[in-house]
Amino acid sequence: MTDERTGGRPQVAVLGGGVMGETLLSALLTGGWAPEQVEVTERHVPRADELAERYGVRTGASNAEAAARADVVLVAVKPNVVAGVLDEVAQVLRGGELVVSVAAGLPISTYEKRLPAGQPVVRVMPNTPAVVGKGASAIAAGTHASEGHLVLVETMLAATGLVVRVEEKDLDAVTAISGSGPAYAFYLIDAMAEAGVLLGLSRDLATRLAVATVEGSAALAARSGDHPAVLRERVSSPGGTTVAAVQVLDAHGVRAGVVAAAEAARNRSRELGQHF
Ligand SMILES: NC(=O)C1=CN([C@@H]2O[C@H](COP(=O)(O)OP(=O)(O)OC[C@H]3O[C@@H](n4cnc5c(N)ncnc54)[C@H](OP(=O)(O)O)[C@@H]3O)[C@@H](O)[C@H]2O)C=CC1
Numbered sequence: 001m002t003d004e005r006t007g008g009r010p011q012v013a014v015l016g017g018g019v020m021g022e023t024l025l026s027a028l029l030t031g032g033w034a035p036e037q038v039e040v041t042e043r044h045v046p047r048a049d050e051l052a053e054r055y056g057v058r059t060g061a062s063n064a065e066a067a068a069r070a071d072v073v074l075v076a077v078k079p080n081v082v083a084g085v086l087d088e089v090a091q092v093l094r095g096g097e098l099v100v101s102v103a104a105g106l107p108i109s110t111y112e113k114r115l116p117a118g119q120p121v122v123r124v125m126p127n128t129p130a131v132v133g134k135g136a137s138a139i140a141a142g143t144h145a146s147e148g149h150l151v152l153v154e155t156m157l158a159a160t161g162l163v164v165r166v167e168e169k170d171l172d173a174v175t176a177i178s179g180s181g182p183a184y185a186f187y188l189i190d191a192m193a194e195a196g197v198l199l200g201l202s203r204d205l206a207t208r209l210a211v212a213t214v215e216g217s218a219a220l221a222a223r224s225g226d227h228p229a230v231l232r233e234r235v236s237s238p239g240g241t242t243v244a245a246v247q248v249l250d251a252h253g254v255r256a257g258v259v260a261a262a263e264a265a266r267n268r269s270r271e272l273g274q275h276f
């Protein structure tokens, strides 16, 4: 409840204690929620026990029981499970709760059709770097979500990193860039580390250099505000090593591959929404 006993913070039920459920749970606790203000449902008992032990929160298997105690119901199950979970919680919602979902692809309208009339819904697309406070999340309001609901979701995500508001129509594209994007960055880090091993470095050294280089490049891009092409030019000495390398990246279509990959992710996000 949002009273003095809870420091004004609403009771949150996180439905689904997987990768994203744990990330959001951790962010809530870092953001000032007390363990007794957060509850997690997870059908896999050993995983529920692990979360209870690690975070000191109540865990259980019943989505309806957790939702009945909550002011905010945070849906963090896979898209193909969301419909069943909503049918469970719709029975117990009293109308004033906020339903937040991180599921990829599923439009807000499909939640609104399954939940009681007038139920506020906010859709979020987070990403996994949220677990170290370096995430990027986009949020979009449903028909009945107010400015206050958006501010509440921003507060809930405050410890995760960047949070931006978008129109729902942009969430498939956001999913393709920042939602799935960490995988592209890890793919690059892995490829750079592998290349270092090929060139004779130890795997440990090659991986440390690759991680520090990607981390430093992102930090420089964020701080300088310069266009990435300008930053790339600054690395590229005339007749030097970098221009030789970038020419090979272009010859292998790496840039076109990144664009095509993002289009595939956007298309898959749309497909997920159609199978709801
Ligand atoms: N991972 C990511 O980077 C991102 C994920 N998302 C979204 O987050 C959601 C969760 O993804 P992710 O965390 O990766 O997936 P996971 O499979 O890691 O987590 C889903 C969890 O939900 C549990 N679960 C399944 N059915 C139920 C149920 N009926 N009630 C309660 N819990 C249940 C699963 O248990 P079990 O394993 O036993 O089935 C699992 O632990 C998805 O909708 C995804 O689109 C959004 C942005 C980024």
Ligand SMILES: O=C(O)[C@@H]1CCC=N1
Pocket (backbone or CB within 6 Å): 104, 175, 179, 180
């Ligand atoms: O791969 C997925 O479907 C989820 C959504 C974005 C990142 N992971």
